[in-house]
Amino acid sequence: MTGNTQTDTAITIRNLVVDYGPRRILNDINLDIPSGQIMVIMGQSGAGKSTLLRCILGLKKPTSGSIHMLGTDIATASQKEIYKARKQIGVAFQGGALFSSMTVGENIELPLREHTNLDEKTIQIMSRIKLDMVNMLDAEHLMVAELSGGMAKRAALARAIIMDPKLLFFDEPSAGLDPSTAAELDQLIITLKISLGMTIVVVTHELDSIFKIADHIAVMKDGNIVETGTPQQISASTNPEIQGLLNRKPRETIVDTDAHLRRLTGGF
């Protein structure tokens, strides 16, 4: 976290605090995301992974703290600066977030139509190249409602990389995919890193894919980052929380049975 690594960090997050109304969701997050590498953010459901992503993307204003990305502090930047930064990023949302009034092809072509002056033929070819990368060429003319969950995820990835962004964010890429498609997607993510030099931030639970793709891992729990490190460092960690996540152990058993029973029964 010192000066000499500063030059190759793509995103620097300092003292990030986020509230939804009275609830504190993120609690003093510090994180450096190295450029040109794959950072995996893992953690329990509800730990605040998607919220962290929304803050980095400028979709949610943090209560305090800073997020430096592409030369701007997203936490305090004006809408115009945020839009400028967003032209260099690609995002695949947890639920896909494809536009339901359009076909898959139109979804993927949209950023090209809005931000470039390419002719129709070129736009089509470029969108087909990306569709081919995610193995979805056959689905080009389908409406979004006709896609399965896994297909929607892959289409969302194709849309996220259509502009060849510098930064790629991917929320839960492999959840709900069959093992071979998930493996293909992992391979694709690695290819994007190597061939295009993208910095990639992936939120995921899938252990297999984490250890296949990650250069760095950040583990979140209850709005905090409990540990960061390389896959080796994380798997060697003695933190029981991390061991629980890695070994798929259930959470710690309830110690105070009486109190828990009272909570379930509402105090009777």
Place this chain on the structure above:
Amino acid sequence: MSSLVTYIESLGAYCVTALEQTGRTFNMLVQVVWELLHPPYRLYPIVRQMYFIGARSLTLIIVSGITIGMVLGLQFYNILQRFGSVELLGAGVALGVIRELGPVMTALMVVGRAGSSITAELGIMRITEQVDALECMAISPDKFLIAPKVVAGLLSVPLLTMVFDFVALFGGYFVGVHMFGVAEGSYWNGMIDAVQWQDVRIGLIKSFVFGVLVTLICCSRGFYMHLTKAGSQGAEGVSSATTDAVVLSSIAVLFSDFLIGALA
């Protein structure tokens, strides 16, 4: 005593919410105007939305236009007959339709038919993160989603009003001339003599205002759904936002109808 306090509190909270929503709607108008003044200028999305609003409402507008025209013809004939001046029938129907009923009824039909689906569409886009996705692609939702709808409302409601007026006049004609035997010439001539440019103008002004008002309220209700109570209720939230939008824009139409009528 404490119930009084709760009552006052909830009244206060209601006023704050109402004010916030008005502010957001107005802010949206400012954003839309800003986006419209800046390139790129695109015609196709507006045409598409006009087709959407127009095609959805056209049959309804024609049917209700004819019906309202016939009802007016019937009512005016009964009244005018008592004073022996049935030759004023054309004038009565035309003034009623062009100044008041045309713009108001058309706007209300558009609210029910297109306005509700605008709110539902934007609300669903909001809760399924489609709006977020748009922002992340650096595409302004105000320009891409809202502006075409508002401009389409501004243009379609007056056009639909003209259709409504036109068929309503024929509805009145059918009742007056064919059912009650009012002289054809006196129906049309009375109309042409009575209707002045300022009557047409006020009808036009109303329909422009209604068009913007209705689309803006419906857009803002759906688009800002996440900021309201409905935002945390998923699909149910969309349906309650839609109902709210319909009620609110209908009231806005009726109230601004009164205001414009009083001021002009």
